[in-house]
Amino acid sequence: MSRSLIIAIDGPAASGKGTLARRLADYYHLPHLDTGLTYRAVAHMLLTKGWPLDDEAHAIEAARLVDLGHLDREGLSAHTVADAASRVAVIAEVRRILVDKQRAFADRDGGAVLDGRDIGTVVCPEAEVKLYVTASAEVRAMRRLRDIEGRGGKADFDEILSDIKLRDERDMGRTDSPLKPAADAHLLDTSEMSIETAFIAAKAIIDDAIAKRSEI
Template identity: 45%
Template sequence: MADKTKKIIVTIDGPAGAGKSTVARAVAERIGLPYLDTGALYRAVAWKLNKEGIAPDEGERITKALASFNLELRPGGLCADGADVTAAIRTPEIDRIVSAYAARAEVRDALTGLQRAQAANGLVADGRDMGTVVFPEAELKIFLTASAEERARRRYRERRARGEDVDYDEILKQVVERDSYDMTREIAPLRPAPGCIILDSSDMDAEAVTDAIASLAVEFMGRKER
């Protein structure tokens, strides 16, 4: 496949627990494009601000703190101010607070430029506003969703596998609340991008979703080559 066919942008947006990160990472590997884990970036920001005692409503302090914040994307991980935070940002505590920070214009403005700078050679990016705000010119836009119940089951199984003592009903409540918050927030609300393909994965496993999106991406690569 010629290099020029690889320089497309694929965005995968959708609600929490839809499997965006797992699928996006697999699709990127399948079609030979870099993977941009945007969720990890927002989690790292939430980790830093929370660690420094800066609340989501403290706009001026957020701007000041992020002005000198150094994020470095590495294969399979993320460093924040020189420290590997790959594991630290994947905790229930960060799950609970990340949306409040991600809704701030100061945070989104700080990260939008960083995300766009990664796209020179094409990429696969997942998040909530990749196709609507960050990469509106993307050749292939996917809105990946699933029922709230199925997404809660996935989160429940993931946390149980990590040895956590969790309650399914509580996770379902959190998923529904997160959906409402993400869809109604003033800054970059969660919604399907114009021209996107909506894919419901409620009855699909990760491999089937990967196959479907990778096939679409290869088709779009072919169109670009012509």
């Protein structure tokens, strides 16, 4: 790759976009940022300090303190943090601060892989490759249930399904940077795909974009 390659991956919760993004970043030797973790970091700080999630002043302060170089995926994986993150994500100034940091991450020699909910539409609208990864709510709920059980936890499928639908509604319905595919995004419905199948499909799209560089 002779110039920077930015791969923007968007999609709803438990669609498989994060796993796919990490696979692609490893394959193309690019740094990866799960932008959802930046919002989780804000939410985690609010919860830790006992600040209300709707306290905009403290949420903004927390957003300014988020360090993209120190995002603990394991520590930010709790369900309560994920739910809280979708609530603080509707605060416009929080989004502005974090989007600036996300753009700075993408703006580096060689490029990067970023996944989230508004990468192709807001954070990196000029990304060379945009993917929108989705799956049915039922499939995503089952994946989340298996993940929880795989880590030794217990959960109720119907509660997870209800939560996923609520998060979808919140993410897609917010006024600022709603979750939606970019006009030029490639759609990957992973409802009946394994991660390997999704990876092969995404790789074909990216390789085609890279090959077309030589034709310009």
